[in-house]
Amino acid sequence: MKVTPLDLRQQRFRTVMRGFDRTEVVAFLAEVADEYEQAFRETDRLQGELARLEEAVNEHREHERNLRNTLLTAQRLADEIKANAEQEATRIVREADGRAELILQKAQARSEDIQREIDALRMKRREVESSLESTVTAVRNALEFVQEQERRDRDEKILLHRPRQADPVADLRSLVDGLPATKAEGR
Numbered sequence: 001m002k003v004t005p006l007d008l009r010q011q012r013f014r015t016v017m018r019g020f021d022r023t024e025v026v027a028f029l030a031e032v033a034d035e036y037e038q039a040f041r042e043t044d045r046l047q048g049e050l051a052r053l054e055e056a057v058n059e060h061r062e063h064e065r066n067l068r069n070t071l072l073t074a075q076r077l078a079d080e081i082k083a084n085a086e087q088e089a090t091r092i093v094r095e096a097d098g099r100a101e102l103i104l105q106k107a108q109a110r111s112e113d114i115q116r117e118i119d120a121l122r123m124k125r126r127e128v129e130s131s132l133e134s135t136v137t138a139v140r141n142a143l144e145f146v147q148e149q150e151r152r153d154r155d156e157k158i159l160l161h162r163p164r165q166a167d168p169v170a171d172l173r174s175l176v177d178g179l180p181a182t183k184a185e186g187r
Helices: 005-010 022-161 168-177
Strands: none
Touching: 005 022
């Protein structure tokens, strides 16, 4: 049975002897009806607020779901970006290592070429030094030979300009042979 505040206000009781004071009962029923009505209003207000709050909670839940989905999507994207960045970094490092290895190989080959050139130049230098030493020796020998020849020629010229001493044997021989005397005999 549902009793409304109006039911409480309109309720009438039979009168009996030695019963309750009618005014007190009516006053009490009016007061109960007022309280009951206020409780109904409060219940209606609370139900309205409950509905509003439930709607807000549902809205918040929807926002939370959206945020969670957004966060999951952002996390996935961040993970993908990170993985791509790591792959790209690995690729770049691998390429850099390859280029560094290639540069190192080229530098090593160039170094070996330069070392061969240096060795070849050292050999050429030794050859030139040997050649120069041979040339200097040959020039020295030639100079000594020329100086010796000049000394001999000078000595012979001196001997030729010197008056000859009489050599009777040579004179006889020249008369016999009819040949002039040789330089060796003139000495």
